[in-house]
Amino acid sequence: MDRRVADTPEIDWSRYPLPRVRHHVNSHAYLPASQHLLLPAWYPTVRPDADWATWFANGLPADVLDIGCGRGAFLLRHALAYPELNILGLEVRQTLISWIQGVIDGESLGNAHSEWFSIANGLDWVPGHSVQYAVYLFPDPWPKKRHHKRRAFNDEFLKILHRVLVQGGRIWLATDRPEVDQHQREVLSRSDLFTVSPPLSEEEWPFPFTTDQQMFCDSKSIPYVRYYAERRP
Numbered sequence: 001m002d003r004r005v006a007d008t009p010e011i012d013w014s015r016y017p018l019p020r021v022r023h024h025v026n027s028h029a030y031l032p033a034s035q036h037l038l039l040p041a042w043y044p045t046v047r048p049d050a051d052w053a054t055w056f057a058n059g060l061p062a063d064v065l066d067i068g069c070g071r072g073a074f075l076l077r078h079a080l081a082y083p084e085l086n087i088l089g090l091e092v093r094q095t096l097i098s099w100i101q102g103v104i105d106g107e108s109l110g111n112a113h114s115e116w117f118s119i120a121n122g123l124d125w126v127p128g129h130s131v132q133y134a135v136y137l138f139p140d141p142w143p144k145k146r147h148h149k150r151r152a153f154n155d156e157f158l159k160i161l162h163r164v165l166v167q168g169g170r171i172w173l174a175t176d177r178p179e180v181d182q183h184q185r186e187v188l189s190r191s192d193l194f195t196v197s198p199p200l201s202e203e204e205w206p207f208p209f210t211t212d213q214q215m216f217c218d219s220k221s222i223p224y225v226r227y228y229a230e231r232r233p
């Protein structure tokens with residue numbers, strides 16, 4: 001993909017004050033709906049289908065998935081830089097989704113949409129081989145062993161992404177946590193669905209805009225690693 005930035009307009013963030021957001025939601029939101037007897041009101045929407053016609057101005061499905069899009073800085077700048085791509089953010093924290101949608105509407109971004117959704121529930125509503133690439137950037141680390149089940153990146157995650165990605169489509173990955181890097185590499189190495197790249201340099205990373213967590217890491221000089229997993233046939 002081409003690296004685009006020079007003429008990208010910037011958002012006047014002062015128009016969109018961020019609400020107070022809790023770091024995590026109820027721990028059960030990170031587990032699939034199938035593991036719940038009853039779905040409480042705080043559980044993210046379990047989608048039976050997608051409403052592409054409403055979500056994107058051109059009415060077409062998503063070209064790009066931003067999984068765990070957080071506060072959406074990357075998602076929004078991505079959409080501004082690539083107006084020809086439909087970019088869909090998925091995020092388990094509802095307050096953030098409401099805020100991001102406010103920015104999308106305020107900036108009249110017809111190629112961006114964000115959904116309150118837990119990736120633990122799969123992507124059955126996304127057509128097969130329709131997504132050009134996905135980004136999974138600075139996921140929650142869940143360092144305690146008993147919390148590992150909340151990590152979205154697992155064998156099932158790879159199967160799901162293999163189904164929705166086009167041939168040769170990539171999952172772009174970034175993390176500042178060595179244990180997350182190791183976990184992802186272990187999951188990838190036992191799968192024959194993706195080929196993993198070595199760590200990428202700044203020049204090899206195609207996105208010239210930062211995520212919120214990346215900005216935090218940069219401000220504190222916290223190192224991070226970035227790479228991709230490319231879909232095999």
Ligand SMILES: C[S@@+](CC[C@H](N)C(=O)[O-])C[C@H]1O[C@@H](n2cnc3c(N)ncnc32)[C@H](O)[C@@H]1O
Nearest residue numbers: 068069070091092118119137138140211212213
């Ligand atoms: C550390 S933040 C990083 C956000 C953003 N990607 C960035 O780089 O700034 C991780 C995000 O993933 C979201 N998340 C965690 N588990 C998720 C899940 N199962 N489905 C959707 N989003 C999830 C969290 O709510 C959080 O906003």
